[in-house]
Amino acid sequence: MSSENLQITLPNGDVLQMEPGSTAGDVAVAIGPGLAKAAIAAVIDGATVSLGEPIRTDAAIRVITAKDPEALPVLRHSAAHVLATAVREIQPGAAIGFGPAIDNGFYYDFDVEVPFTPEDLEVFETKMSEIVAEDQMFKRRRVNKEEARQLFSDDPLKLERLEEFRDDEVITVYENGPFLDLCKGPHVPSTGHLRHVKLLSAAGAYWRGDENRQMLQRIYGTAFQKKEEMEEYLLRLEEAKKRDHRLLAKELDLYSIKEEVGQGLVLWHPKGAIVRHTIEEYLKATLLAHDYELVYTPQIANEELYEISGHLEVFEDNMFPAMDDDGSRFRLKPMNCPHHFMIYSTQTRSYRDLPLRFAELGTCYRYERSGTLHGMLRVRCFTQDDAHIFVRPDQIGEEYDRLLDLTDELLKVFGYEYHIALSTRPDKAIGDPTVYDGATDTLRRVLEARGMDYVVDEGGGAFYGPKIDVNVVDAIGREWQGGTFQLDFLMPERFGLEYIGSDNQPHKAVVIHRTLLGSMERFVGGLIEHYRGAFPTWLAPEQVRLLPVSKQWVESTQSLADELLMAGIRVKVASRDTLGYRIRESETMKIPFMGVVGEREASDDTVAVRKRGAGKKQDVMGRSDFISMILRDIETKSISSPAI
């Protein structure tokens, strides 16, 4: 064997001569003992592989250590194997499904007779630490299909996957201790690397995500390189639990969902309603200032409308059943667009009229599957901050620019960061691909011109047009679905939405479906979690609570309350129970300002002001100063004070 050495290019540009048959791990050793020790995996020509992977051709190689972002998924995937090893040790009959790394950890699916309990998870976790302590090597092996069939003869799920391989495809298996898995890898060198692993939950999951197939039992877990990272992640989970809008909303009396009314149907209590009302008023004022026109449309429509739109064909599963009226069939509207199109088509429109922007806080009804309902975030009746913008093709770019301006203006007010995603043409797209792609390029240019960071979801667009999505990032870094600006070439065809051009000929308008906040339900639900229930003053249901030190000072306190009310401030006087009790209650209810009035304050016309979250710290101030301070907070929609 006298084949030539392999030319290995390292990230710093150095070229290493390696003997044929060398592995990625050998490269790490050749670079230095420190790296060899820290190495977890390697990237060969862009593909992440295990250190045991032989190098076949000249290649660019980068060795991955715990510090590299690629290391975490490798670690977690290996953790999934260790989990499967443990489960198999304890329940040898458990058939194994898939066990990938996922966003925040990993899972492994098992086909077992009896679902796992939390106690099972503890047992598995203990077993896993033993496997980690044994430091079993992850050994990679290439096999052909026939060998693989024999290796996995007891694992029907693996066999099913196996049969999907082409005969010429490379099939690899990974072995650690007693456990063997059909797996493309890569893996860490040995189980000893998995020092911080935790199992989190177990639940059913369909084999291959298909609800027509058998249900497997999925165990979720997570793994980290460092203990502190694990602790931080678990803390974040705790924090998210504390912010759950369903719990906070109960404590703060914002909304409820009653069985007697129906699943997924939100009852807005006075305190929740005032939050929503305040947002809606602000939103409508902002839209009018941005040259939108408000419209109102009914919540039902003749079914024929949805035949024209095509919803009946593609969306019927998500629509409530029809109501019959002497041969006409009516549907609760699942979206507002067809109604808005009908308004557009009441007149012959000129190219000079466009863009036309019809906005409505439109209440829609969708039949969501019961298992997907979730507090205010997924409901069956919701009010959408909806608008349909009718433009000429040459106006698309400018209109998207305006939409991005408006988004920025709104989301800043609520203290949200956001990410932008551009979705491009899918295979199933209708119409002329050059029109679709041309429009997509226009959107891309708008984003580029604004210097915005964005991700591209290739093929993620709807079949009728590309879109830009705005995902908001909340106070603890979670992403929520926010705005979406969807271009539509299809509905103008279906509804004959035209305008007369300067050439005196009719042309098809282009529709932009857009929502900025999404639905009021989801937006307010998200805000509750974002603010942890501590709404900024302009949104707080009760902005000020006034506390007379004793009944003696109720009258003086009430006169201050009257002044606040006159100024348009939401205020309550609380005079029962002890002062300490009332202060505690005000804090619990997350009221932004407390004002205490006793002998001193009553005599010199002041108030002792205590801000939410500020503890004992208080400012004694004149009553008019107090009012103007609160008004300033409301007018500026301040999100920084008082403490959230």
Place this chain on the structure above:
RNA sequence: GCUCUGGUAGCUCAGUGGUAGAGCGCGUCCUUGGUAAGGACGAGGUCGCGGGUUCAAUCCCCGCCCAGAGCUCCA
């Protein structure tokens, strides 16, 4: 919709094959308070709904309703 878990006072939960408890909240009274829970007494329950087993069911069994976790992340 499917799998699992749960449903007991307005809320959070304990409990038992012999028709039920706590804390908070609520009501009344006492206390008239100076910065995160003053005290006493009291009202409040078809133990989710329907059926079955049993002398007896809130508890055991079956069905249903509702809630929670999960059901995309592909060897």
